[in-house]
Amino acid sequence: EAEVAQSPRYKITEKSQAVAFWCDPISGHATLYWYRQILGQGPELLVQFQDESVVDDSQLPKDRFSAERLKGVDSTLKIQPAELGDSAMYLCASSRGQGNTEAFFGQGTRLTVV
Amino acid sequence: GQSLEQPSEVTAVEGAIVQINCTYQTSGFYGLSWYQQHDGGAPTFLSYNALDGLEETGRFSSFLSRSDSYGYLLLQELQMKDSASYFCAVRGSNYQLIWGAGTKLIIKP
Numbered sequence: 240e241a242e243v244a245q246s247p248r249y250k251i252t253e254k255s256q257a258v259a260f261w262c263d264p265i266s267g268h269a270t271l272y273w274y275r276q277i278l279g280q281g282p283e284l285l286v287q288f289q290d291e292s293v294v295d296d297s298q299l300p301k302d303r304f305s306a307e308r309l310k311g312v313d314s315t316l317k318i319q320p321a322e323l324g325d326s327a328m329y330l331c332a333s334s335r336g337q338g339n340t341e342a343f344f345g346q347g348t349r350l351t352v353v
Numbered sequence: 354g355q356s357l358e359q360p361s362e363v364t365a366v367e368g369a370i371v372q373i374n375c376t377y378q379t380s381g382f383y384g385l386s387w388y389q390q391h392d393g394g395a396p397t398f399l400s401y402n403a404l405d406g407l408e409e410t411g412r413f414s415s416f417l418s419r420s421d422s423y424g425y426l427l428l429q430e431l432q433m434k435d436s437a438s439y440f441c442a443v444r445g446s447n448y449q450l451i452w453g454a455g456t457k458l459i460i461k462p
Binding site for chain 1: 401444
């Protein structure tokens with residue numbers, strides 16, 4: 240069964256350091272989402288790609304966060320510099336297209352900033 | 354602004370029926386989705402309603418009333434493995450998914 244792959248599963252980093260997360264969506268899925276989820280809350284959309292283009296990054300803190308999906312397949316989310324408040328689960332999801340109803344999620348990267 | 358409201362916690366007994374409500378206020382509406390998330394796990398898709406009415410998938414059903422900006426998830430014959438958080442999410446303008454804060458379902462034997 241096809242899955243969304245994310246790495247690493249866990250990451251501990253010091254404040255002010257750079258950190259990067261990687262996501263490989265299900266093959267053929269044109270839409271890719273990066274979410275941040277704080278414990279006890281719902282996922283918050285950070286950025287949405289349609290193929291290699293950014294569709295929505297209105298909630299992405301662009302002074303420290305960046306995301307790319309250069310060939311419209313896998314994607315990288317970067318934080319530089321990391322802050323204590325960035326500690327959260329970072330989830331990647333994909334769907335066949337923007338209008339598709341079901342999004343498939345990866346297992347996420349749990350980030351702890353110390 | 355855009356918002357989804359759902360109860361923070363619901364408790365039910367194994368074998369019973371439970372309903373989790375969701376009201377929404379969003380700009381643009383294409384449909385209402387429900388996702389299940391176990392502790393430490395990723396959200397998994399349960400159902401999607403684009404039109405008014407009830408959709409049934411096994412023990413789970415989902416309902417939508419667009420005129421009332423309201424929907425619910427109905428879980429029947431509750432099992433201990435159904436203990437999880439349940440999220441409603443609206444697919445709004447730009448096709449983005451706007452999520453509620455989640456409802457923690459606690460099932461007692």
